[in-house]
Amino acid sequence: MFRFSSTPLDESALRAELSDPTCGGYAAFEGWVRNHNEGVRVRRLEYEAFEPLAIKEGERIIAEAIARFGVEHAACVHRIGALEIGEQAVWVGVAAHHRDEAFRACRYIIDEVKHRVPIWKKEHYENGDSGWVNCERCAEHAQHAGHPHDDHRRPATPAPDYSRQIALKEVGPAGQEKLRRAAVLVVGCGGLGVPVMTYLAAAGVGCVGLVDSDRLEASNLHRQTLYSLADVGRSKVELAATRLLALNPEVEVRTHAVRLDAACAAEIIQPYSLVIDCTDNFATKFLLNDTCVRLGKPIIFSSVYQYEGQLQVVRPERGGACLRCVWPEATRDGLVGNCAEAGVLGPVPGTFGSLQALEALKLLLDLPGQLAEELLMLDLLSLRITRVRTRRAADCPDHAARRLAAGNTGPTLAASTAIELIFNPLEKALADGFEVLDIREPHELARIATPCSAARHLPVAQLLHGPAAMPATGKYLLVCASGKRSLAAAQELRSRGYAQVFSLRGGIAALTSSPRI
Ligand SMILES: [Zn+2]
DSSP states (O other): OEEEESSOOOHHHHHHHHOOTTOOEEEEEEEEOOSEETTEEEEEEEEEEOHHHHHHHHHHHHHHHHHHHTOSEEEEEEEOEEEETTOEEEEEEEEESSHHHHHHHHHHHHHHHHHHSOEEEEEEETTSOEEEEEHHHHHHHHHHTTOOSOGGGOOOOOOOOOHHHHTSTTTHHHHHHHHHHOEEEEEOOSTTHHHHHHHHHHHTOSEEEEEOOOBOOGGGTTTOTTSOGGGTTSBHHHHHHHHHHHHOTTSEEEEEOSOOOTTTHHHHHTTOSEEEEOOSOHHHHHHHHHHHHHHTOOEEEEEEETTEEEEEEEOGGGTOOOHHHHOOSOOOTTTSOOHHHHOOOTHHHHHHHHHHHHHHHHHHHTOSSOOOSEEEEEETTTTEEEEEEOOOOTTOHHHHTHHHHTTOOSOOOTTHHHHEEOOSSTHHHHHTTOEEEEOSOHHHHHHSOOSSTTOEEOOHHHHHHSOOOSOTTSOEEEEOSSSHHHHHHHHHHHHTTOTTEEEETTHHHHHHHOTTO
16 A cells, blocks of 8 residues: 655556446546755756554554545555656555545645655756755745645755764764774663663664664653654564664665574674674673674673663673673672663663664774773762773683573573572571571561561572672672572672572562472
8 A cells, every 4th residue: 555666656646556347436646856946956866765664653644544435445656766757756645435525635645754754855956966854844844834745845954964973083074984884783772772872863873773662651661762752552673773864764674573692693693793682681681792702793791780780892803801701600680670670761772772882883993992801880879990800711602602502592590400599488598597688678578577586688699799708718698579689699699709608499479479398
């Protein structure tokens, strides 16, 4: 019902597609290329569309017109590519039982296509200049100015201007060309991804890929400021692609509305020169790490927890340390709660996403001072910065490539049975000489108290990042809501030399819901 054509339109063939003996009315609209705009003579023009999005939106418009005006058939074909003066740029056809609804549906379709479908027009003027005209934005502009929809009043959208970054002597025109040739994959279009993709597109990075399978929720907006309240429920990659193209039509935006898994990761990552991890779960981070190490692609990681976060740049093509070299006790999913559970202030991921974008530009432009072989930790409450040296581990599974050769990219779980214990009631652990540490957040504790007479409360961030208030020789049982965070924290503490730290299997949920053991 809505499609693009790179060859001249044959309106009699198009009309024949709609013919129907029950229809007494047929209305069509044809848009032609005219020889002037804003008083400047136009020689020819080019149309470009972001096709996956444009076709979806076009189909939606036609379906709306059919439902709204009760017509039988409707279709629209838009040209793309180079067009000469007088050529037909767009055709809309509607067949209906009666003429009135045919006229109205036809008018509705062409107006909505002009407003909503991402199509860009590049005009070549007789004086040798050329300019991109963003039909959607200009239509809005004309409306706000109180004009009826009128092609003759459209101002041309100015071309992107990178002069403020080209002015840096380390960048210059050669640096700008490096950015134009780069292809960067942003995995996750949330609180970290929004500043990353915005700055990369604005800087003129030639191709930006976006991976996210989520739809926008109202609770995202306090930190994901690229989106609008009216967009809630819509696909994030599609929303982001539309916004980025409006910000910079020179950028090619590719969307991958999928959840990254071991089956598709390598294929998606392969065409890109740099990957940026903007996810909030450790399973995906390790999958990205493993795939990038295997493919020899640089990747910039960031994780945020409440008021703090960290940044690490992994350069496998240079033989640098990877995520598993730094976090050998792999299964860390659930160790750090995501934003939904732990809470976060919007500028915290905003800051870390900006730092990722900055490191990406430094890497692409080959600027000095890049973060390398270091983990940068930044506490935004105290504004304390910690830098930890990372080293390539001799026994890193990725670097040994054993796991990958065996096709197993998952984290190692071998120790998980020996590290998990069951005590029900929890008091039994005290009798066995354990110190019980409840690592949940204060708000979780307020809802459900620790079912134990002598438990100590130590939220996970304090436990892992706070001052070491626990002798390494002690015997500890970590407790959380479901047993996931406590298991991951116990594995982390084991790696730091706490030999007798254990996790309560199933957490507090198991105690209250299954009092059988
Ligand atoms: Zn490694």
